[in-house]
Amino acid sequence: xxxxxxxxxxxxxxxxxxxxxxxxxxxxxxxxxxxxxxxxxxxxxxxxxxxxxxxxxxxxxxxxxxxxxxxxxxxxxxxxxxxxxxxxxxxxxxxxxxxxxxxxxxxxxxxxxxxx
Amino acid sequence: xxxxxxxxxxxxxxxxxxxxxxxxxxxxxxxxxxxxxxxxxxxxxxxxxxxxxxxxxxxxxxxxxxxxxxxxxxxxxxxxxxxxxxxxxxxxxxxxxxxxxxxxxxxxxx
Numbered sequence: 403x404x405x406x407x408x409x410x411x412x413x414x415x416x417x418x419x420x421x422x423x424x425x426x427x428x429x430x431x432x433x434x435x436x437x438x439x440x441x442x443x444x445x446x447x448x449x450x451x452x453x454x455x456x457x458x459x460x461x462x463x464x465x466x467x468x469x470x471x472x473x474x475x476x477x478x479x480x481x482x483x484x485x486x487x488x489x490x491x492x493x494x495x496x497x498x499x500x501x502x503x504x505x506x507x508x509x510x511x512x513x514x515x516x517x518x
Numbered sequence: 519x520x521x522x523x524x525x526x527x528x529x530x531x532x533x534x535x536x537x538x539x540x541x542x543x544x545x546x547x548x549x550x551x552x553x554x555x556x557x558x559x560x561x562x563x564x565x566x567x568x569x570x571x572x573x574x575x576x577x578x579x580x581x582x583x584x585x586x587x588x589x590x591x592x593x594x595x596x597x598x599x600x601x602x603x604x605x606x607x608x609x610x611x612x613x614x615x616x617x618x619x620x621x622x623x624x625x626x627x628x
Binding site for chain 2: 433443444445452457458493505506507508509511512514
C-alpha cells in the first residue's frame, strides 16, 4: 500500500542552523501539507501546498519557514535559523481529493527535530 | 478559528469492553471529520473519515458518527483489545488543513 515517507527520522541541530526536512508524498497525490507536534501538545497545521504554491499557511509559518517541491517526488520544509522552540515532531501529509469532498490526508511517520 | 476538543483526555478500560470517545468542534462548516490513531513517538494512522454529508462510517470494530449541526463526533470501539491502546485524535477538515483535538489516551487492560 502506498505511503508517505519522511527523512530523516530524527534530526539534531544547533540553534541558528538551517534544517531541511524531506518528505515523499504518495505518488498520485497533488496536495501536500506540513504539521508539527510539540511534545505533549496538539498537532498543529503549518502549511498546505498545491500546484507549486502555498494554498494556506498558519501563523506559525513565518519567514523562517519555506516549502518547496524541487522535483516530481520530494516535498521539503526548510527552517532557516532554528530556535529552541522549533523542537517538535514534524509530519508531512498528502491527499488526492480524487473524490468529491474527499480530503482524506495520509501522514508520514514524522521527523523528530531537536534544537539544542 | 476552528477549535476541536476531545473528552476524556485519558481512559482506561478492561479488555473486551465497548467504549466511546468524544470529539466536539466549534465551526460546523467542515468538509470531513477524520479519526486517527497515534502510538507513542509514532506518526498518525488514519482510522476513519466521515464526509460532511455522511452521518457515520464503520471499519471493523470501529464506528464513527458525525453530527455537524451539534458539532460532535464519536468514535465507538467494540470489544476493546490491548492492541487498541494508543492516543486517538479527531481532526476537523477545512479546505486546506486539519484542525486537531488534543486526543484521548486509551489504555486497554488485559
